[in-house]
Every structure is written in C-alpha cells, then in structure tokens.
Amino acid sequence: MHLELNPDKRYYSMGELAKAFDVNASLIRFWDKEFDILKPKKNAKGNRMFTPEDVKNLQLIYHLVKERGFTLEGAKTHLKVGQQKTLDSFDIISKLESIKAQLNQIKSEL
Template structure:
C-alpha cells in the first residue's frame, strides 16, 4: 500500500464545515438526517457528527433536489428511493454545468477587460 502524500485529503468533516460547503444551517443537516434514512454520519463523543466524502455526496444530491430544484422533502425522498442512479447522474450533470457557467463568466470578465 502506497503512502498518500496529499495533505488536503480529510477523512472526516465537521457539521460546521459541511454546512458552509452547501450554505445551509447545521440544523438543516441534522433535520435531513431524520428525513433521509441513508444519510447517517458517524457520531462520536457527545453526538459530534463526522461526515465522510460519501456522506457529503449524499448531502450534495439532497441539496440539489431540495434547495436547487425545489422539491418537497417527501418528493425528494421518494425520488431517491425510486431512481437513485438517475438522481445521482442529474446531480453530477448540474455540478458540471454550474462549473462551466462559472468558467464562462470568468472568460467574459477577462475579455471585457481587454476591450
């Protein structure tokens, strides 16, 4: 087994870090845990949550459905149970499109600065 020298890799993220990633409150993440049974971060000590990359990916999908696309929680839960693969793929496509849009905005700024 090779030694991973990448210092930016974290095994666990705090609830505060994850909330900042998605611009939601910590209480929202805790509530989503009660509404989506597949979202179960590791808890240590006095219910201190530790989120893995897998947990963060779950949250990314839920965030996409609820906050970005405007689904009600029950509809999002039903969609996840019914067609998990399709939802994951749509979330990946949305992230790619957002990244492309941001790059295009930066290019436009750069071009406008040249003219």
C-alpha cells in the same frame, strides 16, 4: 450552493457543511434523521462527521428540496425510485456548473 470536495479530506464537520450550504446546522441534522442515504460517522464527542459520499448526498437533497421545491416525502420517493439516475444527472450538472464557473473566470481575466 457549491462545495468543492477536497480529495485529501476524509470527513467534513457539521459546521463546514452548514456554512457551505448557507443553512443552519439544525437543518442538516434534521435531514440526517430524515434521509436514510446519509450515514455520517460520529467522533468521540458525538459530533457528526460527513464523508465525501454524504456530502454528495446532501448536495442532492439540497437540490431537490431547496432548488426544485420537492417536499421531504417527495424527495425521499424520488431518491428511492430513481436514485442512480438522479445521482448521475446531478453529478453531470455539478461538473458542468464547475466548468461554466471556470470559463467565466477565464473570460473575466481576458
């Protein structure tokens, strides 16, 4: 899963995130209820609108649960105990993956 955050975009819809993460919207809705770090706004229709900060937190939750195999309780504990350290590490890994993708793109164009 890799979602490039648009610096000009303030909110992301549930559908956009479900597509980017390749999961059902119900899973994102479930994670929203389960994880306190997610705080999406609701528009006049009641639809969740996720901020870039929420998207980063969703990426972290996805990484812990789907990629590293944490249980929900394990992920919650991990986030509470080492949230800042985990976020910093995750940001570094995300940036390195982005650089790797760019380098592979350049390599394929050579």
